Amino acid sequence: MSAEKKIKELGNSSVELTLTITAADIEAAYKELLATYGKKAQIKGFRTGKAPLSVLEGKFGQAIREESTFNTLEKTVQAAVAEIEDQFKPLPYSTPVLQNEESLLPFKPDTDITFSVVYDVIPAFELPAYKGLTVEAPKVEVTDDLVNKEIEQLRDQNALVREKDGTVANGDVVTVDYTELDADKNEIENTARKDFTFTVGSGYNFYKIDEDIIGMAKDEEKIFEKTYPADYDLPDYAGKTIALKATVKNVKTRELPELDDEFAQDVKEEYKTVADLVKATREKLEEHLKTHLDETKLSALTDKILETVDIPVPASMIRIEVEQNWNKFVRQSGLNEEQVLKFLQFQNQTKESVMDEWKEPAAKSLKVQLLLDKIKEAENFQIDDKELAEAEAEQLKDITDEAQKTYYRDMILDDLKFRKVGPFLLENNTFIEGEPLTYDQFIQGAHATHAH
Numbered sequence: 001m002s003a004e005k006k007i008k009e010l011g012n013s014s015v016e017l018t019l020t021i022t023a024a025d026i027e028a029a030y031k032e033l034l035a036t037y038g039k040k041a042q043i044k045g046f047r048t049g050k051a052p053l054s055v056l057e058g059k060f061g062q063a064i065r066e067e068s069t070f071n072t073l074e075k076t077v078q079a080a081v082a083e084i085e086d087q088f089k090p091l092p093y094s095t096p097v098l099q100n101e102e103s104l105l106p107f108k109p110d111t112d113i114t115f116s117v118v119y120d121v122i123p124a125f126e127l128p129a130y131k132g133l134t135v136e137a138p139k140v141e142v143t144d145d146l147v148n149k150e151i152e153q154l155r156d157q158n159a160l161v162r163e164k165d166g167t168v169a170n171g172d173v174v175t176v177d178y179t180e181l182d183a184d185k186n187e188i189e190n191t192a193r194k195d196f197t198f199t200v201g202s203g204y205n206f207y208k209i210d211e212d213i214i215g216m217a218k219d220e221e222k223i224f225e226k227t228y229p230a231d232y233d234l235p236d237y238a239g240k241t242i243a244l245k246a247t248v249k250n251v252k253t254r255e256l257p258e259l260d261d262e263f264a265q266d267v268k269e270e271y272k273t274v275a276d277l278v279k280a281t282r283e284k285l286e287e288h289l290k291t292h293l294d295e296t297k298l299s300a301l302t303d304k305i306l307e308t309v310d311i312p313v314p315a316s317m318i319r320i321e322v323e324q325n326w327n328k329f330v331r332q333s334g335l336n337e338e339q340v341l342k343f344l345q346f347q348n349q350t351k352e353s354v355m356d357e358w359k360e361p362a363a364k365s366l367k368v369q370l371l372l373d374k375i376k377e378a379e380n381f382q383i384d385d386k387e388l389a390e391a392e393a394e395q396l397k398d399i400t401d402e403a404q405k406t407y408y409r410d411m412i413l414d415d416l417k418f419r420k421v422g423p424f425l426l427e428n429n430t431f432i433e434g435e436p437l438t439y440d441q442f443i444q445g446a447h448a449t450h451a452h
Contacts, residue, residue, distance in 0.1 A: 003021050006018040015118070016116050017096065017117050017118075021114075021115075026069060029071065033064055034053055087122065091317065100115075125374075131425075132429065132430075135431050147282050156256065164253040173251075176213065176246050177247045180244060197250075216248045220247070221245065224243075224244060225243055226244055227241040228241075285439070302371060306364075311371065318366065375424075376420070376421050388416065
């Protein structure tokens with residue numbers, strides 16, 4: 001079966017494929033399906049499969065013609081798609097949609113049919129300049145203060161917790177009982193919590209009572225009011241004042257270890273002195289900083305390149321990207337989808353409203369991926385045989401089927417090439433220092449951008 005075909009490029013990376021099927025092909029498919037039904041048709045007055053085809057056609061001919069013709073249309077599209085150039089093949093998740101179906105019906109015998117389907121294709125665009133550009137990036141340094149702060153955190157993590165005789169102070173570990181009270185100072189049902197332990201000053205408690213219990217002693221009881229701002233995270237408490245009764249059950253203090261060679265050795269055996277710990281801490285922070293700086297530089301560079309090219313991302317690509325982001329969001333929440341939807345409802349949001357907010361960043365992310373992939377193809381990066389063999393050995397160690405291995409080898413090779421794009425762009429463009437930022441400012445900003 002063959003068909004005349006014509007391809008028309010539409011906007012936003014979609015195409016219209018128009019096909020013409022000859023009457024001879026349509027009639028051959030109709031007669032074949034008619035004969036198939038004839039072998040098993042049960043028609044009154046005839047044994048199963050023995051009714052003349054003319055009788056079957058008289059009763060069910062139009063329905064069979066419609067079924068066979070739609071089947072023929074579908075097969076014709078599949079055959080045409082298999083033959084056309086790669087740039088006009090549909091994306092895996094973009095199903096060709098029949099246009100103006102009502103104008104084709106009813107199907108007439110001995111008549112050619114011309115019809116069109118529309119689907120999305122991989123975006124086509126000319127690769128703009130991507131080398132020799134100049135881009136600004138933040139100026140960030142690993143300072144001595146930052147190294148000292150990191151080491152203080154190590155000391156804090158290795159602190160000893162001991163019973164304390166005095167009153168509660170910031171940084172102490174306390175165990176408390178608490179409950180809400182009504183206007184008559186009676187306990188409100190289902191608000192009591194027993195033996196709750198937290199570090200004062202951390203804010204890791206439901207009612208944020210850190211400052212309220214400072215100065216209290218073990219076994220002391222205190223009633224106090226808490227007023228929450230109108231924009232408080234929990235709607236049930238936003239803008240309200242409540243009464244709380246808290247009892248301190250236990251107070252412990254945290255004793256930090258001395259910063260000496262023994263402490264350095266406790267952190268890691270290969271550290272023999274405090275100097276070793278300081279050196280390793282600085283190197284770790286600098287490596288962490290370089291990773292994030294490279295990501296920021298690459299992001300700024302791709303933003304600049306994208307200003308010079310239009311990459312028409314089709315709606316189906318964005319839809320799939322957003323759906324994948326939603327599934328990831330649900331997994332990372334630790335809740336099931338129903339629970340996530342209820343949580344969003346409390347915030348006057350819906351799955352649809354959240355996904356709508358994600359469409360624009362999803363489109364940008366896809367443009368970056370398409371851009372980097374095109375650069376990968378243009379540069380034709382070569383992969384060392386040893387590097388490829390090591391990657392295959394690691395990633396295919398649990399796969400025994402040879403056909404699967406062959407399939408994944410191509411993916412591994414493509415991935416190794418793709419990983420070379422970022423370093424290549426960093427090496428072949430100039431980055432000048434811009435606004436100075438502290439390490440914490442920069443890392444927090446980088447995390448916020450990544451999360452968004």
